[in-house]
Amino acid sequence: MVSGRDDFIIAIRSAFLKKSTKQKFSLLTLAFISIFVISLSVLDFKIIRYTKVGINEIVYRSSFIVSIPENFIKNAFFQISDYTTFFNDYQKKKIELAELKSNYVSNEIIEYENIELKELINDYASSSNKLLAKIIVDHDSPFLKSIIINKGSKDNIKIGTNIYDRSYLVGRVIEVNYKTSRVLLLSDLNSNVPVTIAPQNIQAIVTGTGNEYGQIKYIKSGLAEDLMQDSIVYTSGTGAIFKSGIPIGKIQSFDQSVTNEYNVEFYSDFSQLKYVFAEIRNKTEIIKTEKSDEDKSDQVKNPVNAKLEILENELKIIEETNQKFQEENENLKSKVYELNLKFTDMNDQILSQKRIIDQSNVDIDELKFLKLNLDHGHKCRKSFFNSRGFEVGSDEYKNCVLSKGGLDG
């Protein structure tokens, strides 16, 4: 090796500044350009942003093309391994499908209920449509866990757009280009998601670990003891970065006695993603009043006024109901009067009918007497031969006839 200070300087100068015949730039120039580019990427100038978007578009597409052979081999490998476990998977899926079908109906009801409640709280209906996006670059880098999708600002993708694999959360968009976007996966070290852990209803934050699982962090001391294996982790919606109620994973295999770490096994396998859904959210106002914008903002700003208005509305509704009740009451009263009239009529009818019945009873007695009189009258009538008899028409005579000629009465 060359010794001495001069030789060292010569070597350094030669390394930094000397351009061989083929080189267009010296290494020192390129190093300075690199530092300049890094400094520019820190500053968020519009022109730099657009240049970056342009570079990203070209590089992502090139990367997709270059990765085709590698992806082909990778996919072939996964397909072969899929075939080997095909039957077991099929059996498992069959059971899962049956369970899912039974859960589907109740889920739908809950969903509708949820929408209704949200509308009541927020005064707007949040409609969302999911956009199918293809993953064009997924390198599973050991440092940063991110994917590139083939949807960008052209398709209304924005920074923060939630990305799903089926109904499971995968990550969110952190960089948007015209026709491509970068998605930060939940497994990345820089990913933090506010979550709720069910059924314990514990609030926490899930951070990425750089591996296939996440980790529960920032959990209130004491609550951690309530965590159970297979507890469901879903987004809480705190911070409004992620929509609430999106399933993420379940608490898995932790040894509380050894460490205070709680791992989350993601429902989605990030290494197997081919297509994802980007959720485009639209907010539409559901209450349209004729009030001016100023009034509206006042209402938002002053919750007491809003509450009073709600109470006034409630009072109005109660008054309206009262009036309806009163009207109904009047109707009922008139009906009662009519019924009373009918009742007296009926009573009269009953009395007259009773009288008829009594009369008919009397007639029946008379008939009976006449019949007996024919048979036994001669026994009771006073005559020359029957001195013990009675005068016809007297009570004794009647009694004698009724007792079938018994003169003793």
Next chain:
Amino acid sequence: MASLRTKSSFLKFYSWLPILILFISVLNEFDFNYLNIKYFSFNFPFILIFFFTLKDFKNFDYFLVFIAGLFNDTVVGLPLGISSLSYILICIAAAYIRNITIRPNPVKDWFYFLFIISLINSFNYSILTLFFSLELNLMNYLINTFFTFLFYIMFVTIFKYYMKVLDD
């Protein structure tokens, strides 16, 4: 005549192969990550750049190396310029060792390579955590450095064979 032209164009393509492989590797991130071996990763561009700069390969344009760095940043999602600076620093280090070395020794180069990539990875880690507030796993960097160091000898053998074919 036609065969001569074919041979000449093939030779041209062959002599540009290192740069082509560099671009393919940065666009493809050639590190076998899909094997899902925990922590396993290595930085192929570091090996390639260090070797061909050390050998002062005629078709190894530093500007193209710089561009490859920009491509790598875009693919990985790092701030633009980080990888370019790393690659240029490797070039500078390799050019320096080439200038001060009279009798090249592969083992010395190998350990010098370890020193350089450790330094550059530390530099990268520091910039990303301090200036860009990115959370990175230091263990991943250490393991990446270690495997890149290990694979150096293997790739150097292949590159030497490539150069021998080119010389012939």
